Amino acid sequence: MKKVIIFGGSGFLGSYVADELTRRDYNVTIADITQSKYIQKNQNFIKVDILDIINIESIIKDADVVYNFVAIANLDEAIHDPINAMNINVMGNLNLLEACRKNGNIKRFVYASSAYALSSEGSFYGISKQSSEKLTEEYYKRYGLKYTVIRYGSLYGERASHNNYIYNLLSEAIEIGELNYRGDGEDLREYIHAADAAKLSVDILEDTQYENEHIILTGIEKLKRIELLTMINEIMQNKLSVNQISDDNMGHYKITPYTFHPTTAKKLVANPYIDLGQGLLECIQAIFKEKE
Numbered sequence: 001m002k003k004v005i006i007f008g009g010s011g012f013l014g015s016y017v018a019d020e021l022t023r024r025d026y027n028v029t030i031a032d033i034t035q036s037k038y039i040q041k042n043q044n045f046i047k048v049d050i051l052d053i054i055n056i057e058s059i060i061k062d063a064d065v066v067y068n069f070v071a072i073a074n075l076d077e078a079i080h081d082p083i084n085a086m087n088i089n090v091m092g093n094l095n096l097l098e099a100c101r102k103n104g105n106i107k108r109f110v111y112a113s114s115a116y117a118l119s120s121e122g123s124f125y126g127i128s129k130q131s132s133e134k135l136t137e138e139y140y141k142r143y144g145l146k147y148t149v150i151r152y153g154s155l156y157g158e159r160a161s162h163n164n165y166i167y168n169l170l171s172e173a174i175e176i177g178e179l180n181y182r183g184d185g186e187d188l189r190e191y192i193h194a195a196d197a198a199k200l201s202v203d204i205l206e207d208t209q210y211e212n213e214h215i216i217l218t219g220i221e222k223l224k225r226i227e228l229l230t231m232i233n234e235i236m237q238n239k240l241s242v243n244q245i246s247d248d249n250m251g252h253y254k255i256t257p258y259t260f261h262p263t264t265a266k267k268l269v270a271n272p273y274i275d276l277g278q279g280l281l282e283c284i285q286a287i288f289k290e291k292e
Helices: 012-023 053-059 075-080 083-102 123-143 165-176 194-208 227-233 276-291
Strands: 003-007 028-030 044-047 064-069 108-114 147-152 155-156 178-182 191-193 212-217 242-244 266-268
Touching: 012 028, 012 194, 028 053, 028 064, 028 165, 028 178, 053 083, 075 083, 075 123, 083 108, 083 123, 083 147, 108 123, 108 194, 123 147, 123 266, 147 194, 155 194, 155 276, 165 178, 165 276, 191 194, 191 242, 194 266, 212 227, 227 242, 227 276
Parallel strands: 003 028, 003 064, 028 044, 064 108, 108 147, 147 212, 155 191, 178 242, 212 266
Antiparallel strands: none
């Protein structure tokens, strides 16, 4: 049984990945600053700050695989507090890489990146993700630390929080009866449920073709933002008002996050996958329950 340490395993996507690893009989330890309410009885939890390299080294001493899901994931939050974003997203990842290098026995380091890593958009968030990708690549070149970089697209799911666009959209809709958006609503996204992304995030461990590779995980179909809003409104029986609150959508890409970069990536898609409409309905039900 391989031992896997998931830094950020109490978070949105990390908790789904922890469950998927447990389902496949991995020995799972969640390392985070808070314990997940989704933790299972056969999962271990260790409280740790990703900036505390001494404790990190002791936590991973017997590990085979290390995942890093720790991040300031909200783009607007990173724009307004770039120092904190760089500390957590870059220096935190560097601490994990260095601990893995000193360990010498880590079979794979999995870094949770973003589509914004190769974008001219994304501001400080995108810069932090690209920097951490480069650091991860360099640790393989210099020290032989095998890795997989996963660039996640637009995630959603019942366990999301205020860091997630769809969660905020649905929460506001339920609370005030409005769907507010910035820009012209024509921007495209490929939404993927976090449970589907988690399965693919574990699949990459079980196939050596994904060693030292960059993987893109997004949904199957492209959807305009205005189409997403219309779908949500229909699920809510067309009782919501849809409002454009600004022409500007600062820092966000319109059709594609990608600008030219020499690093190529393979794209993985879930098959079968959770239907977006069904997934949104389950998210709405979860938010209603949360607000009771």
